[in-house]
Amino acid sequence: MVDEKSKVNLGRCIGCVNCVAICEVSAMKLVKREEEVVPPKNIMELYQQIMMKK
């Protein structure tokens, strides 16, 4: 909550759309991020991505 209003933490939002689906006053909408993040295809690709960042 910020100034008595809810605020989305964009660093943690995974785009599940649950907040959009349940909002009774249609206050929420999804906006596409400028940078597209493609999740790893499998656990090995995930580990490779983690190791590349270290």
Ligand code: SF4
């Ligand atoms: S889309 Fe809405 S409910 Fe889903 S993670 Fe983001 S803020 Fe939370």
